[in-house]
Amino acid sequence: MATARRPEKPSQVPANPIPSSSPAFGTPVHPINPRRTAPIRAPPGLKPAPKPNVLAILLPPAILRPLAFRTFTKKHNLTLTSSALQALATFVGKHCGSGWREEGLAEKVLEEVAKSWKKCGGQVIVDGENETLRSILKTLEGSMNGGRLVQGSNLSRHSSFNFGPEMNAQASRPTLDSNTSFGMSSLQVEDDEDDDDLLKDPREWVKVIGAFEQPKLVYNVTQKHFEKSTIKPSLFPDPSHKTEVFRQRYHIVHQRILRNETFQAPTFSTARSATLNRTGSIATSQMNSITPIANLLGRTGSTHLLLGMLTVSATGALSLSDLTGTIALDLQHARPIPENGAYFAPGMVVLVEGTYEEDAGASSSLGGDGGIGGTVGGKFIGFSVGHPPCERRTATLGGAEELDKNNLAGPAFGWTDFLGIGSQRATGSRMNKIASKLLDQEKAHNVVIASDLHLDIPSTLSALRTLLRSYTPDPNDAHPVYPLAIILMGNFSSKASLAGVPGAGSIEYKEHFDALASVLADFQQLIAHTTLVFVPGDNDAWPSAFSAGAATPLPRKPVPQLFTNRIRRVVAEANREVWGVSKAKGKEGEVIWTSNPSRLSWFGVKGEMAILRDDVAGRLQRTSIRFNKPAPDVEDEMPYAPSAQQNDIDSQDTMDLDIPSAPAAAAPKQQDEIDDDTQTARALTRTILSQSHLSPFPLSARPLHWDFAHTLNLYPLPTSLVLADAEAPAFVVKYFGCTVMNPGSIDESGGRGRREGRARWVEFDVRSCTGVVRSEG
Structure with missing residues (x-):
């Protein structure tokens, strides 16, 4: 028979036992005599504070957006992308919890992130996929x-073991400032120049940027900044994208005009003082406003100032188009401003001042070929036509002349990285320090520029030898000076290569460059020390091959x-021969084959050179508008801009020319005594820089790759511009702080055998930003 089991007695458990190491798995409890066990207590200094x-x-993210907008955009001039806002919302929700709004925890976190981002040299647009933002959030998490x-949480841990007076003294020290607070030291963002000391050669800071390497920035009209x-x-x-090319050009010129002081509304004090000095109201005469073309309807007989692009309709009539519509132009009595000082051709964005005249039958004459808003009936009788006022590079990016009296609006895009080499606000001061240390005041740091290197013409190779010989230093010189770069521009063949032209096939084309290599091999010291x-x-x-020239x-x-x-x-062999036996340290010579156009920068944003090989002057002369000669008693003035700016009277904006035919010390000529070459150089310079574009033509006159048209923008204005134009005279012009150069043909004989070996080129000094046309032989 089954025996009933005796119930077990419950085990005797002490009142205050030490808990089991694993009570969930039923580990048996071993009672310990509490009288033999002393309580374990941590010292007061080592007792961890409850977290x-x-x-x-x-x-x-939508809930955090208003606070992030106030902190990043309003306070720090930064723009958050959707991915960055999502990352910040996730971080704040995880580490701040429900008190992110009431206790102000999120605002302090966003403030620290914004300061850390600017300290790290970030761009104006904060992207959530950027590694810098991830590093900042990871550092703040600890x-x-x-x-x-x-x-102080990132300080060394031994500070927590300090007791007594030392700890009190440490607590009384001032806390870290906002710029070096959490996230800065941990991110290892230092401003020291330990790494820069290893770069003793200024050529280390010279960079060639091809057109297909430049980042594409699009101007956002709503937020008024450039975004990638x-x-x-x-x-x-x-x-x-074809329409977007011209839309972007119009937006860039329009925002640049609105930042000009002549288009800004005067303050109350300015209008009041002007009223006391003159009779009548001056508020409307001081401020110039641009009228959209669509707003001309119903305002016949009134005077307006229009900004638009010159176009030619299907019927051949000249018209003006903006984003609101198109209107026919009557320029029979119009005068260009300045007279004979600029070109006006279809495809350019211009300012036209005149009167609107309504006519119901004029709309049908244009064939309905209008802008976005269609063709406006009637015509606009122009009195004067001028280019938009130019803007200095310092007014756009800031810099040493950031507080210039002419720059009332301040730098507009100081945090924008236009070329992918850093922004002015983030790297400008550091680059200036490096440049001042590496650019010797007693030495020349030149960039040599030569154009029309026709390798199939023997006299061109002789001229090239003359150029290279002039920059080869004496072997006995203890401190030789070499140019930073030598820019050789095409056409490298006088005939269209690979287009079926006799003597211009692929084999002959390669032989031409082999002949150039033979010339370069004779100057090993030079090509081993330059770019x-x-x-x-x-x-x-x-x-x-398909364009036939x-x-x-x-x-x-x-x-x-x-x-x-x-x-x-040949360049690689020269580096082995020269640097293999030399004990000096420096950068070896290199050869770069770049695109057309391209950019050359030195010391980051300190200097920028835009390079273009194109016959711009001939295209402007063929397509420009012919104006009737005005009466001699009419003044050369336009109401939208001061006369000093239009006539270049200001000493800072005066065009400095260097024409080979004129001596350098010659006194400036009067307007009626200026020769044709000087007039062409000034008109070409003013037209290109005012349009802020290297090709201000319609696509029918100068085709462009639509998605890469941004590489031809000249906004912000570069430090220097090379317009290699075979049809224009060789010149050096400085206008609004930008040095514009045309080296002309390297062979002065023109391939006709006369004066063989005489070369012509341009020498540009990156330290003083000045250029000179040189001719030797």
Whole structure:
């Protein structure tokens, strides 16, 4: 029979036992005599402080957007992308919890992130995919305690073991400032120049940026800043991108005009003082306003100032178009401002001052070919036509002349990185320190520029030898000086190569560059200490194979490596011969084949040179508008801009020219005594810089790759501009702080055998930003 089990007695458990090491798994409890066990107590100094727990919440980005906008945009002039806002919302919700709004925890976190971002040299647009933002948030994560940023948490841990007076003295020290608070030292963002001391050669800071390497920035009209395009540029874009090319040009010129002081509303004190000095109201005469074309309807007989692009309608009539509409132009009595000082051609954005005249039958004469808002009936009778006022580089980016009296609005885009080499606000001061240390005041730091290097003409190679010989120092010189870069520009063939022209096939084209390599091999010391930059022209491969020398779409890619291998080998051999036996340290010579156009920068944003090989002057002369000669008693003045700006009377804006035919010390000539070459140089310079574009023409006159048209923008204004134009005279002009240069043809004989070996080029000093036309032989 079954025996009933005796119930077990419950075990005797002490009143205050030490808990089991694993009670969940039923580990037997071993009672310990509490009389033999002393309580374990931590010393007061080592007892860890209780860390408050934060209940994480799911914070939607839309809820955090107003606070982030006030902190980043209003206070620090930064713009958050959707991914950055999502990352910040996730971080605040996780580490600040439900008290992010009531206790002000999120505002302090966002403030610290914004300061850390600017300290790290970030761009104006904060992107959530950026590694810098991730590093900042990761560093701040270790500094959070109960939803708050604890200052001093990144200090060494031995400070927590200090007791007594030492700890009190340490607590009385001033806390870290906002710029070096949490996130700065941990991110290792230092301003020391330990790494810069290793770069003793200024050529280390010279960089060539091709057109296909430049970032594409799009101007946002709503937020009034440039933002990086999210669409990857393509050689086969969507047809809608064609309209966007001209839309972006108009937006850039329009925002630049609105920042000009003549288009800004005067203050109350200015209008009041002007009223006391003159009779009548002056408020409307002091401020110039631009009238949209669509607003002309119903305002016949009134005077307006229009900003638009010159276009030619289907019937051949000249018209003006903006984003609101198109209107026919009557320029029979109009005068260009300044007279004979600029070109006006279709495709340019111009200012026209005149009167609107309504006519119901005028709309049908244009065939309905209008702008976005259609064609406005009637016509606009122009009195004067002028280019938009130019803007200095310091007014756009800031810098040493940031507080210039003429720059009332201040730098507009100081935090914008236009070329991918850093912004002015983030790296400008550091680059200036490095440049002042590496650029010797007693030495010349030149960039040599030569154009029209026709390798199929023997006299051109002789002229090139003359150029290279002039920059080869004496072997006995203890401190030789070499140019920073030598820019050789096409066309590298006088005939269209690979286009079926006799003597211009692929074999002959390669032989021409082999001949150039033979010339360079004779100057090993020079090519081992400088940078050779080659910019192609319209006659160079591969586009010349189908264009037969006609204008090819810009930008165009460099000369293929297939034809240039021997030049690369010559430079490499020169580096082995020179640097293999030399004990000096420096940067070896290099050869760069870049696009047309391209950019050359030195010391980051300190200096920028835009390079273009194109016959701009001839195209302007063929397509420009012919104006009737005005009466001699009419003053050369336009109401939208001061006369000093239009006539270049101001000493800072006066055009300084260097024409080879005129002596350098010659006195400036009067307007009626200026020769044709000088007049052409001034008109070409003023037109291109005022349009802020290297090709202000319609696509029918100068084709462009739509998605890469931003590489031809001249906004902000570069430090220098090279317009290699074979049809224009050689000149050096400085206008609004930008040095514009045209080296002309390197062979002065023109291939006719006369004065063989005489070379002509331009020498530009990057330290003083001045250029000179040189001619030797």
